Amino acid sequence: xMADITANAGRVVPASGxxxxxxxxxxxxxxxxxxxxxxxxxxFLGVFLVVPLAIVLSSALxxxxxxxxxxxxxxxxxxxxxxxxxxxxxxxxxxTLFGIAAAWAIARFDFRGRSVLTSLxxxxxxxxxxxxxxxxVLVFGRGGWLGPWLGAHDIQIIFAMPGMVxxxxxxxxxxxxRELIPVLAERGQEEEEGALSLGASGWQTFFRVxxxxxxxxxxxxxVLTTARALGEYGAVAVVSGRVPGENETLTLRVDxxxxxxxxxxxxxxxxxxxxxxxxxxxxxxxxxDRKDNACPLSAGAPDS
Amino acid sequence: MSIQISNVSRAFGNHRALAxxxxxxxxxxxxxxxxxxxxxxxxxxxxxxxxxxxxxxTLELEGQDVVSRHxxxxxxxxxxxxxxLFRHMSVFENVAFGLRVRPRRTRPIETEIQRRVHELLExxxxxxxxxxxxxxxxxxxxxxxxxxxALAVEPRVLLLDEPFGALDANVRRDLRRWLxxxxxxLHVTSVFVTHDQEEAMEVADRIVVMNQGRIEQYGTPDEVxxxxxxxxxxRFLGDVNxxxxxxxxxxxxxxxxxxxATATPAGEGASVQAHVRPHELRLRxxxxxxxxxxxxxxxxxxxxxxxxxxxLDAEGETGPIQVVLPRHEYRQQAFSEGEQAYVEPTQLxxxxxxxxxx
Numbered sequence: 105x106m107a108d109i110t111a112n113a114g115r116v117v118p119a120s121g122x123x124x125x126x127x128x129x130x131x132x133x134x135x136x137x138x139x140x141x142x143x144x145x146x147x148f149l150g151v152f153l154v155v156p157l158a159i160v161l162s163s164a165l166x167x168x169x170x171x172x173x174x175x176x177x178x179x180x181x182x183x184x185x186x187x188x189x190x191x192x193x194x195x196x197x198x199x200t201l202f203g204i205a206a207a208w209a210i211a212r213f214d215f216r217g218r219s220v221l222t223s224l225x226x227x228x229x230x231x232x233x234x235x236x237x238x239x240x241v242l243v244f245g246r247g248g249w250l251g252p253w254l255g256a257h258d259i260q261i262i263f264a265m266p267g268m269v270x271x272x273x274x275x276x277x278x279x280x281x282r283e284l285i286p287v288l289a290e291r292g293q294e295e296e297e298g299a300l301s302l303g304a305s306g307w308q309t310f311f312r313v314x315x316x317x318x319x320x321x322x323x324x325x326x327v328l329t330t331a332r333a334l335g336e337y338g339a340v341a342v343v344s345g346r347v348p349g350e351n352e353t354l355t356l357r358v359d360x361x362x363x364x365x366x367x368x369x370x371x372x373x374x375x376x377x378x379x380x381x382x383x384x385x386x387x388x389x390x391x392x393d394r395k396d397n398a399c400p401l402s403a404g405a406p407d408s
Numbered sequence: 409m410s411i412q413i414s415n416v417s418r419a420f421g422n423h424r425a426l427a428x429x430x431x432x433x434x435x436x437x438x439x440x441x442x443x444x445x446x447x448x449x450x451x452x453x454x455x456x457x458x459x460x461x462x463x464x465x466t467l468e469l470e471g472q473d474v475v476s477r478h479x480x481x482x483x484x485x486x487x488x489x490x491x492x493l494f495r496h497m498s499v500f501e502n503v504a505f506g507l508r509v510r511p512r513r514t515r516p517i518e519t520e521i522q523r524r525v526h527e528l529l530e531x532x533x534x535x536x537x538x539x540x541x542x543x544x545x546x547x548x549x550x551x552x553x554x555x556x557x558a559l560a561v562e563p564r565v566l567l568l569d570e571p572f573g574a575l576d577a578n579v580r581r582d583l584r585r586w587l588x589x590x591x592x593x594l595h596v597t598s599v600f601v602t603h604d605q606e607e608a609m610e611v612a613d614r615i616v617v618m619n620q621g622r623i624e625q626y627g628t629p630d631e632v633x634x635x636x637x638x639x640x641x642x643r644f645l646g647d648v649n650x651x652x653x654x655x656x657x658x659x660x661x662x663x664x665x666x667x668x669a670t671a672t673p674a675g676e677g678a679s680v681q682a683h684v685r686p687h688e689l690r691l692r693x694x695x696x697x698x699x700x701x702x703x704x705x706x707x708x709x710x711x712x713x714x715x716x717x718x719x720l721d722a723e724g725e726t727g728p729i730q731v732v733l734p735r736h737e738y739r740q741q742a743f744s745e746g747e748q749a750y751v752e753p754t755q756l757x758x759x760x761x762x763x764x765x766x
Contacts, residue, residue, distance in 0.1 A: 294492035297459055300479050301486040302506035302561055312509070316496045 160378050164371035175361075175369035176376065180348040184357040185376075187265065191340075191353060192333045195272045199329055203280025204322070210281070211288035225281050228274055236274050237342025240267060263345035268353065271339035276329045283325035287318045287395070320395035327391060331384040335377065409470045409483075409564040409597050410435050411456060416465030418451055425451040427621040429465070433614075436595045438588070440608035443618035444644070449601045450569055452618070456599065457567050458482050469565065485558030485596075487568040491550045493542035499553050500538040503528055506561035528556040531590070548579040555587075559594070568600035572607060584611050605645045609633070617641045639681060639759035648683040649729050652761065655680055660758055663724050666700035670756050679761035686732035688755040691718065691743065701750035704729060709745055711735070718743065720751065 132138070165172055175181065209215075210222055228236070242248045244261040254261060261267045295317065299309040315322070337355040345351045348360060354377055361370035411433040418426040426448045433439050441449035454460035456467065458479035467475050474482055493502050501508075503525045507516055516524065529535040532552040542550060551571065558566060571587070572580040588611055591598055602608050608615045609629040617624045617632055617640075625637040636642035653662035655678050660670045662682060674680045695701045704720035707728055711717075716738040720729040731751060733741075743749065 294488045294490060295494055297479075298486065298488055298492035298494070298557075299505065299509070301457060301459070301484060302509065302557065303480045304505070304509040305480070308509045312505075313494055317494075 157378055160371055160374050163368065164375040166371075167368045171368055172372045172375075175366075175372035178369070180352070181357055181369075181373055183349045184352045184354050184373075187268075187351065188334060188353045188355075190265065191269050191272050192330055194269050195276060195333045196326060196329050199273055199276050200280050200322070200326055202277065203284060203325060203329075206281040207284035207288055211285050212293065222285075225278050228277050233271070233275055233336065233338030233340075234342060236271050237339040240271050240274075240339075240343055244270075262343050264351060267343035268340050268351065271343050272333050272336050275336050275339055276332045279328040279332065280322065280325035283321045283328070283395075284318055287321040288314075291317055320391055324388065324391040324395050327384055327387050331381065331388075334380055410468075411565060411597065411599070412466075412468040412471070413452075413456070414466045414468075416452070416455060416462045416467065418448075418455065418460065418462050424621050426455070426462070429621075429623060431616060431623060431626065433597060433599065435470075435597055438591045438598045438611065438613045439600075440612035440615045441599060441601045441618060442605060442608040442615050442644075443603065443624075445603060446620075447618040448621040449603075449616075449618050453567050453569055453599060453601050456565070457484050457486050459486070483561075483564040485561060485563030485566045487551075487554045487558050487566070487571055489570040489573055491542075491554040493550055493554060493557070495542050497541075498538065499529070499534070499540050499542070499545070500525055502542065502553060503557045503560050505557065524560065528560055531559070532556045546579075547575045548583055551575065551583060555590075559596075563596065566596050566598040568598065570601055570603070572602070572604075580607075587611060609645075617644060619644070636683075636757060639683065642683045642757050642759065647686050647730055648757075649686065649689065651682045651684065651725075653680055653682055653758075654678070660756065664702045664722065665753060668700070668753075668756065670758050674758065674760050680758050681761050682753075683757040683759065684753045684755065686717065686730040687715075688753060689729070689731045690752045690754055691720075691731050691733065691741075692750050692752070693741070693747075695750045701752050702729075704749055704751055706743055706745050706747045706749060709738075709743065711738075720749070722751075 133141075164175075206221070206225060210218060210225075241262050244250055244254060244267060246255060246262070248262075259266075261270065295313050296309050299313045300306075304312065335355060336353075337359070340353055341356060341359070344353070344356055346356060346360070348357070352360065354373060358370050358374045358377070361367075361373060411431075413429055413431040416426055416429040417424070429448075429452060441452060443449045451460055455462050458474070458477065462475065465475075466473055469482065494505065497505070504521050507521050507524065510516075526535060526538070529538055532555055534549060534552055534556070537545065537549060537553070542553070545553065555568075555571075572583055575583065584607060600611070612629060614626065614628055615632050616626050619640050625632050625641045627635075632641055633645050636645060642648055651662045651664050653660050655661070655674050655676055656667070658669075658676070659667045660680065660682060661667050670682075691704075692701075695703070702722050702725075704722045706718060707721050708719040709716060710719070712732075714735055715732045716735055718731045718733065718738075720731060722729055729751065
């Protein structure tokens with residue numbers, strides 16, 4: 105018995121390098137499972153994401169640069185681009201402010217209805233954009249709740265830009281708050297209390313301590329919000345008047361062109377959206393890295 | 409600056425964090441709030457700072473009621489348990505923060521800020537780290553930077569929450585002594601929170617021993633150690649051997665030591681507990697003519713640096729009895745494990761038996 109144990113011990117100790125290899129193999133899947141899983145994911149993403157995107161770009165250019173340029177510089181397309189940028193320019197700052205306020209409230213205060221608020225912020229994720237559009241029509245439309253009042257004051261929301269901004273805001277509400285809540289919660293309150301104890305005012309604390317601490321998470325949320333605002337179709341389609349050159353966003357323009365058998369032009373405009381999406385992806389990846397690195401105190405490098 | 413706390417209470421939901429606290433801290437004192445976790449010591453510190461509000465009671469700094477005054481207007485410096493350094497700012501900017509956020513009227517000019525910050529960094533002996541960032545510093549360095557940052561606003565009271573809690577044992581010991589020297593130099597009224605009685609003993613002029621939201625005792629390290637006011641204080645400040653007994657005819661009767669004259673707060677017939685510290689027990693080979701010694705058997709002998717700890721088994725006692733001897737005395741007597749011996753208390757602290765056990 106004794107001899108057995110010592111013999112075993114003797115075998116294990118010098119072979120510690122090998123046991124580590126054995127451990128790794130034991131914890132992991134067989135190699136063929138790994139390879140086929142990785143392969144499957146790549147094939148899937150290739151077929152469902154990369155190929156369609158590539159086809160958009162190649163179709164857009166299939167009739168040559170001239171036609172592409174003409175489609176993109178078409179006045180109606182231009183007005184769609186401008187309108188889309190307006191919607192983004194209004195939606196993103198407002199939702200950023202709201203997101204910061206909501207995240208602050210949820211991460212810092214303990215109040216009745218906190219969990220309800222947290223779920224409510226996620227609501228746009230689970231509601232179909234078309235339903236959102238219809239809901240806004242029912243509230244602000246001519247026959248809706250506020251319709252008579254709005255009509256009397258000559259304010260048009262539905263089938264005009266205000267409606268498109270409102271539904272886009274609804275759809276993009278969660279992104280900033282969702283990004284900030286965990287960052288704020290993880291950093292805790294000590295740094296802010298430290299700033300206050302050193303004589304800083306509330307605003308000084310926010311701008312000098314809190315905001316720099318969460319800036320990468322915030323930018324990440326802003327990029328996601330922007331991407332979603334640019335790409336929104338369903339809700340905007342319902343509340344837009346769909347008058348070319350007047351209240352058509354880029355996504356609606358693509359659809360309109362396609363419906364009118366102008367496939368190449370549709371693909372050309374779609375390629376603009378695709379390029380914006382790729383830029384967003386790059387930004388998102390970069391910011392996501394910064395965000396993750398900036399958080400822990402143990403991180404080696406300074407973040408500025 | 410003096411601190412006067414009167415009738416301060418604070419509850420979190422159903423939990424009473426502080427119950428009717430009264431405490432006066434004299435100007436220039438270095439005071440420890442000592443107690444187990446959850447005893448309310450950090451809450452009390454945060455109330456002094458203004459980071460927490462009392463449900464009732466008053467707090468005066470230098471005779472002025474400050475309960476309704478905002479933390480930024482109290483003139484306190486706060487060192488947080490995890491330092492709370494601003495991670496995105498250099499060490500220099502961390503220390504300069506308190507000066508830079510001042511209103512324009514009272515804000516020093518840039519060269520003055522530079523001078524002050526470097527002076528403070530020299531004070532904490534870390535001037536060479538000015539351009540580093542907090543994540544690049546060791547725990548001890550972060551601690552000292554946090555202190556320099558708190559001192560930058562020239563606080564009238566310095567408050568430290570578990571200042572050495574997150575450090576290695578060696579660093580902790582060095583920093584403790586360094587803090588005492590610094591306090592001797594600056595003489596700013598200081599209050600620190602700790603759960604480590606050794607730390608409190610070594611650093612503080614006076615110790616506030618707290619338990620379950622109440623102050624059990626307030627006194628110098630010597631007072632709380634030598635004349636503990638309650639059984640809790642006695643147990644919390646160091647190892648004790650516990651003997652149960654009864655007061656009869658003004659004397660303490662224990663199974664272990666028979667009848668002994670002793671000062672006692674308890675009345676006739678009360679059941680009491682007697683505490684004897686390990687160094688207050690005399691261990692000897694021969695009983696001699698004494699009949700009230702407790703016969704014991706030496707179970708284990710543990711040399712611990714300057715002292716030797718000996719565990720004894722005694723008939724009728726539930727746990728082993730601990731005795732600590734200075735090493736030279738142990739050498740002279742040359743006790744060995746398994747040997748038969750006798751113990752006699754040189755001092756007994758008697759507490760009401762009904763008191764809650766710590």
